[in-house]
Amino acid sequence: MNEVRTLANGIRQQQKRAVARGLTWIERGAPSGQELVRDLFSDAGRAHVIGITGAPGVGKSTLVNRLALALRTRERKVGILAVDPSSPFSGGAILGDRIRMQDSVMDEGVFMRSLATRGHLGGLSRATFGAVTLMDAAGYDVILIETVGAGQSEVEIMQLAHSTVVVLAPGLGDDIQAIKAGILEIGQVFVVNKADHDGADHSVRAIRGMLTLGMEHLAWFPPIVKTVADRGDGVDELVKAVESHWGYLRDSGQLDQMRRGQTAHLIELALQDWVKFALNDAQKAPDWEAMRDQVRSGIRDAGDAANAIIQRRITCH
Amino acid sequence: MIRVLVAKPGLDGHDRGAKVIARALRDAGMEVVYTGLHQTPEQIVDAALQEDVDVLALSILSGAHPTLVPRIMELIRDNDLTDVLVLLGGIIPNDDVKAMLAAGVAEVFGPGTDTNDIVKCIRERVKTHE
Numbered sequence: 014m015n016e017v018r019t020l021a022n023g024i025r026q027q028q029k030r031a032v033a034r035g036l037t038w039i040e041r042g043a044p045s046g047q048e049l050v051r052d053l054f055s056d057a058g059r060a061h062v063i064g065i066t067g068a069p070g071v072g073k074s075t076l077v078n079r080l081a082l083a084l085r086t087r088e089r090k091v092g093i094l095a096v097d098p099s100s101p102f103s104g105g106a107i108l109g110d111r112i113r114m115q116d117s118v119m120d121e122g123v124f125m126r127s128l129a130t131r132g133h134l135g136g137l138s139r140a141t142f143g144a145v146t147l148m149d150a151a152g153y154d155v156i157l158i159e160t161v162g163a164g165q166s167e168v169e170i171m172q173l174a175h176s177t178v179v180v181l182a183p184g185l186g187d188d189i190q191a192i193k194a195g196i197l198e199i200g201q202v203f204v205v206n207k208a209d210h211d212g213a214d215h216s217v218r219a220i221r222g223m224l225t226l227g228m229e230h231l232a233w234f235p236p237i238v239k240t241v242a243d244r245g246d247g248v249d250e251l252v253k254a255v256e257s258h259w260g261y262l263r264d265s266g267q268l269d270q271m272r273r274g275q276t277a278h279l280i281e282l283a284l285q286d287w288v289k290f291a292l293n294d295a296q297k298a299p300d301w302e303a304m305r306d307q308v309r310s311g312i313r314d315a316g317d318a319a320n321a322i323i324q325r326r327i328t329c330h
Numbered sequence: 331m332i333r334v335l336v337a338k339p340g341l342d343g344h345d346r347g348a349k350v351i352a353r354a355l356r357d358a359g360m361e362v363v364y365t366g367l368h369q370t371p372e373q374i375v376d377a378a379l380q381e382d383v384d385v386l387a388l389s390i391l392s393g394a395h396p397t398l399v400p401r402i403m404e405l406i407r408d409n410d411l412t413d414v415l416v417l418l419g420g421i422i423p424n425d426d427v428k429a430m431l432a433a434g435v436a437e438v439f440g441p442g443t444d445t446n447d448i449v450k451c452i453r454e455r456v457k458t459h460e
């Protein structure tokens with residue numbers, strides 16, 4: 014049996030070592046990782062994928078830790094993927110989400126992996142998509158994804174999660190920031206964390222006020238849950254809210270529609286990869302400088318050069 | 331991409347040194363998982379396993395390395411993680427260095443080590459897969 018099949022079998026048996034190594038392969042972005050995802054794909058499709066997003070420091074990791082513990086008491090196996098930004102200067106990263114997850118990650122039914130964005134924009138890393146398929150195939154019932162601390166462009170999570178939880182904290186104008194940033198549009202559940210601080214009720218009212226503008230007619234109206242994540246307050250209510258959203262998605266047929274949209278996004282990502290590889294090849298080719306000079310001096314236009322690069326990639330692969 | 335777990339086992343009161351190392355490794359282009367203070371050997375090795383790191387960098391100031399390090403190395407063997415490069419930093423008396431190396435630590439770095447030396451050591455010893 015080849016290496017990919019052996020690893021895939023270990024993953025299906027939920028062997029932690031195999032899961033960890035498989036995630037590394039996927040992160041490497043090499044053909045072996047793609048082959049692995051392809052092999053596992055038929056075993057995926059059962060997990061409930063939940064995104065946890067919100068500004069830096071609102072308590073996402075602390076909440077993920079509590080969610081994982083609460084889901085374990087309900088006998089769910091939990092996979093966690095936590096994304097932190099890579100440095101644009103060195104390419105390195107400090108991945109610190111695990112600090113807040115120490116209580117849950119030692120549980121046999123929890124697997125947690127930190128991912129760096131590695132230049133991918135949108136709040137996730139490129140590998141997060143394949144990583145979800147892997148964890149799903151490994152039999153994790155719920156997959157929690159913590160995005161990088163979100164601003165206005167970190168909304169790719171909606172292309173991956175079934176339920177997106179937007180976390181806010183009172184004070185600091187966070188609620189207003191979120192409304193301006195457009196992050197309210199992506200949430201199916203809202204959390205006002207740090208409810209032990211002043212202003213939590215105000216935040217709840219502000220969010221509800223924004224949501225009711227034009228959303229009353231929707232079949233799913235996003236619940237707003239107050240939590241104190243470091244104490245665990247409100248976490249049961251949050252679990253109920255995301256589970257009821259999962260039930261809604263399945264009963265209403267929305268899940269299928271969502272999957273179609275997300276599949277289109279996967280194709281888009283794969284196409285972007287392809288273009289990146291093509292450009293890489295082109296820049297290494299002996300005629301790259303000549304091609305660039307031709308475009309610069311107007312002998313050739315950029316679109317024509319792009320065409321030539323694509324043609325070459327097609328014939329070489 | 332080289333992945334490193336920077337871990338602080340035991341009861342040390344602060345983690346300034348560990349954070350300096352973590353930042354230096356990040357600035358050298360590595361991905362550094364940092365797990366905070368007061369980690370048990372079990373937690374550290376479990377994190378190394380799940381994060382599939384190439385390097386485990388331990389920082390111990392408390393003097394508890396004679397018990398903590400052999401226990402960590404034992405767990406590393408039990409979990410079949412012997413490929414992981416284990417480095418030890420902090421306050422390790424010269425007399426103990428030999429025992430630490432014998433336990434399976436690849437290199438010991440004393441206080442005041444130039445972080446560039448640690449980076450260099452990792453780059454030389456980790457066979458990257460890319």
Ligand SMILES: Nc1nc2c(ncn2[C@@H]2O[C@H](COP(=O)(O)OP(=O)(O)OP(=O)(O)O)[C@@H](O)[C@H]2O)c(=O)[nH]1
Pocket residue numbers: 068069070071072073074075076110113161162206207208209210240241242243244
């Ligand atoms: N007072 C209070 N503090 C909290 C609460 N939840 C989390 N914190 C604290 O807020 C800080 C940030 O928590 P994290 O869970 O790391 O926040 P995060 O959103 O994951 O942060 P990033 O990953 O850096 O974006 C920590 O010091 C937590 O202990 C809460 O409900 N109340």
Ligand SMILES: [Mg+2]
Pocket residue numbers: 073074075109110159
């Ligand atoms: Mg976090």
